[in-house]
Structure formats: structure tokens, C-alpha cells
Amino acid sequence: MIIEPRMRGFICTTSHPEGCAQNVKNQIEYIKSKGAINGAKKVLVIGASTGFGLASRITSAFGSDAATIGVFFEKEPAEGKTASPGWYNSAAFETEAHKAGLYAKSINGDAFSNEIKRQTLDLIKADLGQVDLIIYSLASPVRMNPTTGVLHRSVLKPIGDVFTNKTVDFHSGKVSEISIQPSSGDDIENTVAVMGGEDWSMWIDALKAENLLAPGATTVAYSYIGPSLTEAVYRKGTIGRAKDHLEATAFAITEKLADIDGKAFVSVNKALVTQASSAIPVIPLYISLLYKIMKEEGIHEGCIEQIQRLYQERLFTGKPVPVDEKGRIRVDDLEMRADVQEKIAKLWVEAVTENLSEIGDLEGYRKDFYNLFGFDVQGVDYKADANEMVNIESIG
Ligand code: NAI
Ligand code: NA
Numbered sequence: 347m348i349i350e351p352r353m354r355g356f357i358c359t360t361s362h363p364e365g366c367a368q369n370v371k372n373q374i375e376y377i378k379s380k381g382a383i384n385g386a387k388k389v390l391v392i393g394a395s396t397g398f399g400l401a402s403r404i405t406s407a408f409g410s411d412a413a414t415i416g417v418f419f420e421k422e423p424a425e426g427k428t429a430s431p432g433w434y435n436s437a438a439f440e441t442e443a444h445k446a447g448l449y450a451k452s453i454n455g456d457a458f459s460n461e462i463k464r465q466t467l468d469l470i471k472a473d474l475g476q477v478d479l480i481i482y483s484l485a486s487p488v489r490m491n492p493t494t495g496v497l498h499r500s501v502l503k504p505i506g507d508v509f510t511n512k513t514v515d516f517h518s519g520k521v522s523e524i525s526i527q528p529s530s531g532d533d534i535e536n537t538v539a540v541m542g543g544e545d546w547s548m549w550i551d552a553l554k555a556e557n558l559l560a561p562g563a564t565t566v567a568y569s570y571i572g573p574s575l576t577e578a579v580y581r582k583g584t585i586g587r588a589k590d591h592l593e594a595t596a597f598a599i600t601e602k603l604a605d606i607d608g609k610a611f612v613s614v615n616k617a618l619v620t621q622a623s624s625a626i627p628v629i630p631l632y633i634s635l636l637y638k639i640m641k642e643e644g645i646h647e648g649c650i651e652q653i654q655r656l657y658q659e660r661l662f663t664g665k666p667v668p669v670d671e672k673g674r675i676r677v678d679d680l681e682m683r684a685d686v687q688e689k690i691a692k693l694w695v696e697a698v699t700e701n702l703s704e705i706g707d708l709e710g711y712r713k714d715f716y717n718l719f720g721f722d723v724q725g726v727d728y729k730a731d732a733n734e735m736v737n738i739e740s741i742g
Contacts, residue, residue: 349428349732351721353517356625358719362728363736365720366434367441373401373650374442377408380654385410385662386479386564390470392417392457392549395432396718397620398568399483401649403439405657406479413449413474417457417466419486423734431719437738444739449473451740457484458545460492463552470558478560480553482546482567485622489540492548498539501584502626503529509578512694514631514702516624516711521699524627529584541588543567543595550599550610563608564661565599567592568615571678573687575694576632593674611667613660613675615652619714630711631697635690636681637707645680648714652677 352360389406393399394416406412416436423429436452443450451469455462470477490497503526510525529537538544546567553559569589572580580586592612599610617636623629640646647655656677660667670676680686693705702708716722 347426347731347734348729349734350728351716351719357621358716358721360428360719361431361434362720362723362726362732363428363434363437363734364732365717365723365726365728366431367438367720368723368726369717369720370400370404370435370438371442373404374408376650377405377654380409380658383409383657383662384664385412385657387412388474388477388560389414389479389481390417390466390477391415391481391483393481393483393485394418394452395420395436397483397485397618398615398649398653399481400432400435400439401653402481402483404650405653407439407443407448407450408446409654409657410662411448412479414443415466415469415474415477416450416452417462418452418454419456420454422454423736425735428734429736433738434720434736437736440739452738454738454741456490458486458489458492463549467552467556467558470553471556476558476560476563477553478563480549480563480565482549482565484545485620486540489545491539491544496539498536500537500540500588501529501533502579503527503533504578504583505529505534505587507578511575511578511628512631512697513627514634514708516630516634516708516715519699519702519708521631521697521702526579526627534584534587537584538588538591541585542591543598544591546592547595547599550602554602554606559603559606559608561606563603563606565608565610566661566675567596567610567612569593569612569674570617571614571682572617573632573682573690575691576628579626579628593672597673609667611661611669611675613656614678615656616647616678616681618649618652619711619718621718624715631694631706632690634702634706634708634711635693635697636686637710638705639686639689640680641707641710643686647680
């Protein structure tokens with residue numbers, strides 16, 4: 347069928363299998379162009395189908411010839427209905443990995459559940475024996491705690507005071523002022539339960555209990571800090587509390603892994619357009635200014651460039667992993683450069699509907715957004731019939 351983008355609010359409800367496949371191939375080519383990375387060989391990626399997790403899976407496989415198991419939660423296709431983009435990404439990834447002679451299997455389901463953890467442990471036991479790198483890259487609005495049965499919903503709210511600032515509707519380009527009410531009730535606890543470190547810890551405990559972690563195994567989860575402009579709604583808001591918890595969890599896991607000399611890290615990554623970040627008010631305006639300046643400076647990076655640098659220049663150098671004063675790996679260094687942030691702060695004050703497409707990279711924002719769903723990808727014929735019924739080889 348002919349597949350076109352169909353928008354509902356801030357999300358796109360269709361995705362293009364060939365566009366997604368082309369995105370994956372482009373990322374693979376990028377990794378190959380950067381040369382071999384002396385990294386882990388048996389890798390579990392939790393949240394492996396889009397964004398930073400997909401980039402991590404690609405970097406391990408095509409940078410270090412690693413066997414990968416990917417866990418994700420995606421919608422499969424039905425006749426006349428497209429799958430979610432992560433499904434098509436994972437199908438394309440497996441096809442390319444298998445062509446290259448690499449082991450790659452995937453598990454589609456709720457990574458927070460005991461059932462999906464059980465399936466994953468069994469697969470590692472049967473096929474890989476142990477894993478030496480575990481990437482934890484989930485982004486989800488809800489989590490059912492498997493122990494208590496409680497369903498937690500995360501919220502993106504400031505804490506304490508109403509937060510008022512500029513935002514942009516990136517579809518129309520309209521800049522306006524928005525006020526976000528502060529968190530109340532159990533908002534903070536719920537957000538920490540979904541996006542904090544509890545589930546990461548549960549995964550590592552489960553793997554360790556069954557001796558599935560290789561000696562010296564490393565695990566990495568992803569975090570974000572960002573500038574003072576977005577602090578009230580991000581790092582000092584409810585999601586920031588969850589990130590604080592995630593970062594504290596890294597230390598707790600490292601302690602638990604002392605006997606096998608294992609280590610847990612949080613890597614602070616750059617702000618990028620993903621399904622999650624486009625739903626956060628204020629952030630799209632910040633990203634459109636950030637993109638403009640980083641592109642002008644020749645220092646713009648997407649997920650794949652970020653993760654390539656994380657592996658090559660931080661994790662697998664043969665030397666101790668460089669961290670900041672809080673023990674975190676930083677690959678947001680270019681975003682946070684003082685000159686970049688000073689320029690954004692200046693543009694922020696000036697930004698209005700009439701000038702944003704000039705002083706900000708609204709076009710780049712939109713393109714990245716459509717790319718997430720496999721649209722607007724160079725080399726893809728969108729007028730041609732596309733087959734929506736794509737299998738993931740290991741799922742069938
Ligand atoms: P994403 O939305 O692209 O990827 C999320 C992944 O989690 C997908 O593979 C999805 O299938 C999977 N997933 C979601 N719920 C699941 C569930 N219940 N069971 C199994 N899999 C599930 O998100 P993105 O942006 O790559 O985020 C990953 C991490 O990186 C998050 O911790 C995020 O906070 C962090 N991060 C994101 C930044 C950004 O600007 N996008 C910046 C810095 C860090
Ligand atoms: Na991810």
C-alpha cells in the first residue's frame with residue numbers, strides 16, 4: 347500500500363517500512379565508516395528498537411561484531427495497518443546483522459514484566475551463555491511494577507511552582523507562552539517508579555542470580571541534564587527526580603557487582619528529537635535553537651554519532667572510563683559548551699513565530715521528527731507500493 351504520514355496530536359500513527367530500513371542502513375554505514383571498536387561481544391539492549399537503544403545495538407553489532415539480543419515493546423503490523431517504527435527498525439537491523447553473519451535475536455513485550463525478563467534470561471542461557479554489556483534505554487510513560495501490581499504513570503511537571511515559558515508547536519511553527527502546573531499528589535513517586543532505576547536494578551539482579559553476567563560486565567543507562575532554560579520542567583522537575591534516582595542506582599549496581607568486577611554507568615546524552623522529547627513542552631523550541639547553532643558550529647550529532655563517541659572515546663578505550671564529579675559519563679559536552687549555551691540564551695529571548703524558521707532550525711526539527719517514522723528519508727520512493735507486513739526474522 348501507499349503509506350503516508352498521518353498525524354494525531356504530537357504523534358504520527360503510521361510508519362514507513364522502507365524509510366525505517368533506510369535509516370537503519372544509514373546508521374550501519376556510519377558505524378562501519380568509523381572503524382572497529384574494541385568493545386563487548388555479547389550484548390543485551392533493553393529498549394533496542396528506536397533512539398539511543400537502537401543506535402547502541404547497531405554500534406555493538408557493526409562496530410564490535412557483537413552478538414545482540416534486543417528487547418523492546420513495539421506494535422506489529424496487520425493487513426492495511428503499519429507497525430510502529432521500532433518494529434520496522436528491528437526487522438531491518440536483524441536482516442542486516444544476519445547478512446553480516448552476526449547473531450541477532452529480538453524479544454517484543456513489556457520489559458518491566460517478569461515474563462519478558464524470564465524469556466530474555468532463557469534466551470541468553472540457551473544461546474550466549476553470558477552477556478558482557480547491558481544497555482538500558484527504556485523510555486515509557488507507564489510501568490506496571492511486577493512485584494506490587496501497581497500501574498505507575500510518569501508526568502512531566504515542574505515541582506513547587508507553576509512554570510511559564512516559551513514553547514513552539516513545531517508543525518505550525520507558532521511560538522507561544524505556556525504555563526505548566528506543578529506536580530501534586532504521587533506525581534514524583536510515580537515518575538520515579540517509571541523512569542528511575544528500580545527496573546534497571548531488577549534486570550541486573552535477575553541476570554546475576556542466574557550467573558548470566560560475564561566477569562567484568564558493564565551496564566549503561568542513559569540520562570539527560572540540559573541547560574537552566576529547561577531546568578524547571580526537566581532536570582528540576584518530576585523527570586529530573588527519576589534521573590537522579592537512575593544515577594544513584596548506578597552506584598548501587600556497581601556495589602552489587604563488585605564480586606565479578608562489574609560496573610554500572612549512567613551516560614548523559616545530548617537532547618535529540620525522539621517521540622518522547624517532542625511531547626515535552628519548551629523542549630522542542632530549545633532543540634530547534636540548539637540544532638541551528640550546533641550545525642553552524644559543525645558539532646551537531648544524532649543518536650548514532652553520540653553512541654559511537656560513547657563507545658569509542660569513553661567506554662572502550664582500554665583506559666578507565668572518564669566521568670564527571672558525580673560519576674557520570676558525559677557525551678552532552680558539545681551541547682553544554684558555554685559558547686553554545688550563551689548563543690541559545692540570547693536567541694531564546696528573541697524567538698517569535700515570525701523569526702523562528704530563520705534563527706532556529708525548525709526545518710531540521712521537522713525532518714528529524716518525520717524521519718523517526720521512516721518519512722522524508724532520502725532515497726525512498728514514497729509513491730511506490732510498500733509492504734507493511736514485514737517480519738522480524740527471529741520473531742517470524
Ligand atoms: P525512544 O522512545 O526512542 O526509545 C525507547 C525504547 O524503549 C524503544 O525501544 C521502546 O520500544 C522501548 N520501550 C518502551 N517501553 C517499553 C516496555 N514497557 N518494554 C520494553 N521496551 C519498551 O527513547 P530515547 O529518546 O532513545 O530514550 C532512551 C533513554 O535515553 C531514556 O532514558 C531517555 O531519557 C534518555 N535520553 C534521551 C534524550 C533525548 O533527547 N531523546 C537525551 C538524553 C537521554
Ligand atoms: Na532507546
